[in-house]
Amino acid sequence: MNSSPQAEVFEVPAEVFEAAYWLRVQSNSLKQTKALVSELSLQFYKLGWLSGTGGSVTLKVHEHNVPKQNQFIVMSPSGVQKDRMSPEDTYVLSSGGSILSLPPTKSYPNNPPKCTDCAPLFLKVYEMCNAGAVIHSHGLDACLVTMINSSSNEFRIRNMEMIKGIQGHGYHDELVVPIIENAPSEGQLVESLTKAIRGYPKSTAVLVRRHGVFIWGDTWISAKTQAECYHYLFAAAIKLRQLGLPY
Ligand SMILES: CSC[C@@H](O)[C@@H](O)C(=O)COP(=O)(O)O
Ligand SMILES: [Zn+2]
Secondary structure: OOOOOOOOOOOOOHHHHHHHHHHHHOHHHHHHHHHHHHHHHHHHHHOOOOHHHOOEEEEEOOOOOOOHHHOOEEEOEOOOOHHHOOHHHOEEEOOOOOEEEOOOHHHOOOOOOOEOOOHHHHHHHHHHHOOOEEEEEOOHHHHHOOOOOOOOOEEEEOOOHHHHHOOOOOOOOOEEEEEEOOOOOHHHHHHHHHHHHHHOOOOOEEEEOOOEEEEEEOOHHHHHHHHHHHHHHHHHHHHHHHOOOOO
16 A cells, blocks of 8 residues: 555646647747837827827737637736836736736836726727727827717718728728717726727727727737828818818
8 A cells, every 4th residue: 555645736727728838839929019019109109199198009919820819918007107118017918818927016016017907998809800909099189089079979081091091991981980988997988899899890990089099900010000090080180170171
């Protein structure tokens, strides 16, 4: 008879094994994606899209041969100066929304970090739109354009060359972007965002009244390009209105 004490056996859940496997596969591109999130955040801060800690950028880790459902998502922390954020301050989430890694607490000695409040909205966009990147902008024009007509749930513009920069649109197309009402917290916007995405399948943006805009694309390049075009068109609409010209 064997009298030696039995070794304790810990069961590691299958999804932990799987996440660890994909983390290894994607580690190089994960590093690059974290760096890109902080680089783009600084760039967008300079454009006025991420000021006063508002706004946020999220990217999916792009790695060939990794199935979409195993691609990791990088998000920024909540309530921080987005222009001063370093790659190591970012969060890594599974495509299902579980947090896989968080910033070291030494970066936040007085205040434990928290993932962006926009996380449920970003996850909804990833899920419904097959996006590779989402930008939440607090650009002033994105906010003001929702206030031109407070009873309208749409922003419409036509006859502008920059409309061609929006996915699925040509010069002769009218651009229509849904507007949802703001709420005291981001989580309360999930339902109306979902409805707007469903109701406007051609749109790659949703405006939030008196707040800003969510813009997405298949890749970070597409999201950035479109975000530049959307902001141009919002600014143009405001200016045209001031000049008394139709848009
Ligand atoms: C200026 S506060 C803005 C926030 O409430 C929110 O709307 C936002 O855009 C950023 O949230 P955050 O949690 O800091 O990523
Ligand atoms: Zn916001």
